[in-house]
Amino acid sequence: MRATWAVLAIMGLSATGLPASADAQEYVVVVNAENPITTLTKKDVAAIFLKQTTHWNDDNPVVPVDQAKGAKLRDVFMRAVVGKSAASMDAYWQTQIFSGKNVPPITRSKDADVLAVVRTNVNAIGYVDAKAPLPQGVKVVAVK
Amino acid sequence: MGMYHVSVRTVLCVSLMSLLATRGYGQEDQGESDKIILHGYFSQAYAKSDNLTVLGIPKGGTFNYRVLALQARYLITDEDQLVVQGRYQQSGISVLNDAAPQIQWMYYQHDFGVVTMALGKVPVPIGLYNNTREVGTLLPFYRASANYYVPGYETIDGAVLSNATRLGAWRLESTVYGGAFTNLFQAPTSSGPVAVSTRTEYNYGTQLWLETPLSGVRIGTQLVSYQAVDAVTFDTTRHTLVGGSIDATFEHAFARGEYLRYAIPGGGPAGQGLIENDMYGEAGVKLTEQWSINTQVPVSLVRYSGRTSRSTYDRALGVKYAPNSDVAFKLEGHRLTGAFSWEPPLVPNPQGKTTYVIASVSASF
Numbered sequence: 001m002r003a004t005w006a007v008l009a010i011m012g013l014s015a016t017g018l019p020a021s022a023d024a025q026e027y028v029v030v031v032n033a034e035n036p037i038t039t040l041t042k043k044d045v046a047a048i049f050l051k052q053t054t055h056w057n058d059d060n061p062v063v064p065v066d067q068a069k070g071a072k073l074r075d076v077f078m079r080a081v082v083g084k085s086a087a088s089m090d091a092y093w094q095t096q097i098f099s100g101k102n103v104p105p106i107t108r109s110k111d112a113d114v115l116a117v118v119r120t121n122v123n124a125i126g127y128v129d130a131k132a133p134l135p136q137g138v139k140v141v142a143v144k
Numbered sequence: 145m146g147m148y149h150v151s152v153r154t155v156l157c158v159s160l161m162s163l164l165a166t167r168g169y170g171q172e173d174q175g176e177s178d179k180i181i182l183h184g185y186f187s188q189a190y191a192k193s194d195n196l197t198v199l200g201i202p203k204g205g206t207f208n209y210r211v212l213a214l215q216a217r218y219l220i221t222d223e224d225q226l227v228v229q230g231r232y233q234q235s236g237i238s239v240l241n242d243a244a245p246q247i248q249w250m251y252y253q254h255d256f257g258v259v260t261m262a263l264g265k266v267p268v269p270i271g272l273y274n275n276t277r278e279v280g281t282l283l284p285f286y287r288a289s290a291n292y293y294v295p296g297y298e299t300i301d302g303a304v305l306s307n308a309t310r311l312g313a314w315r316l317e318s319t320v321y322g323g324a325f326t327n328l329f330q331a332p333t334s335s336g337p338v339a340v341s342t343r344t345e346y347n348y349g350t351q352l353w354l355e356t357p358l359s360g361v362r363i364g365t366q367l368v369s370y371q372a373v374d375a376v377t378f379d380t381t382r383h384t385l386v387g388g389s390i391d392a393t394f395e396h397a398f399a400r401g402e403y404l405r406y407a408i409p410g411g412g413p414a415g416q417g418l419i420e421n422d423m424y425g426e427a428g429v430k431l432t433e434q435w436s437i438n439t440q441v442p443v444s445l446v447r448y449s450g451r452t453s454r455s456t457y458d459r460a461l462g463v464k465y466a467p468n469s470d471v472a473f474k475l476e477g478h479r480l481t482g483a484f485s486w487e488p489p490l491v492p493n494p495q496g497k498t499t500y501v502i503a504s505v506s507a508s509f
Contacts, residue, residue, distance in 0.1 A: 052308055052315075055257050061222040083359050085395060087433070090469035094282050094508060097183045099275040100227060100249060100267040101306070103217060 200238030280506020344371035
């Protein structure tokens, strides 16, 4: 029995997340320029996109903006930050939805659309391709 | 549940109105003005038994095996929501089949930041699957273990309070609730089984989940103080339900187990009190991104008049093909010894054996 658990654990661990260094260049986390936050931990960002953290420190509601289902960047981001594949995140949200707990973050299918929401909503947080041009009113948050 | 009957036309109208101005999971949000979010799930199956009628599955087979649910959520503000879910369920020739679509949930939810409060007819968390017991795209089999997730107890007419706290690398999710339960079961009569629904007003309980530092591994416990109506005397007495769960879910494999112990007054064959012990284990492995094989073993032990006997022993093996997270095809075979406690007892042979198979397709959004 102990061996079975060990095998399952190894299978799970081997399939979770890419090493942080491998994807560090692929995405950036962005917030509205008026947001005083400059640094977040991966755990903080994960909790926001799992909607486990619902408010900023100043008590304003957090508005996470996700990339659309099927986006390659979504899978990279979720593996790196949350430690789950996009498919596992889909199962997580189905469980949340149908147990009545919560619904997924709003989604946008283009980086420009994610940035547009973040630029116009002071409480929003999103992630985009690291090469995407950032408009005024949006800043990158360091994720440690 | 009967008091929440609505017409099919009403459900269709609400659904259509929702579809006109909603987003579902994975669909692009059309703008901040979108306030209504629609979700739903559907399963359709063919099921056949080789001997006794089990879970509504007759020997001759049936296509009348399906469930549909539509959920509409109105976001009043960032912290306030109204949620309504309608459901229609058919399980072969079961007397517990819905006569018409039901309003399964209807509640108001407010997020206080530290605590989330839901008031109304609210889904109540008991174990891993209480509210996702029929969501085919999430489940390894057509339904969650049928000895553990009995009909009723899916919602509470009352209040549910939830909180989550980080404890270093651990995370504790706690829920407390109180209100009225509706219990459904089948009672044997000379003319065949009939559906019996009992309702008790004053129940309260808690569900705790402790997420461990090992991602995907969590343990849970359930404690419910509930009222039960004696099947013989119709007296209402208070009892305690205790349970425990363990869940290890990884990217390519999972193993889960749950246990429950509770009292059924008047539930014994001679009308004596009965203690029910329900447990199951299940595990699965993803062979590829789409294909997985799963197994499940539910076991129930009953204790009355000083002796314990096994009432349910099911062994299931299934194959699941999920081309994406919103669609799943399943084929499963079960070998059941005995019967499920909420179905009519097997007379004269309580250890009768039945093989049943279910082929199903499920979709959700």
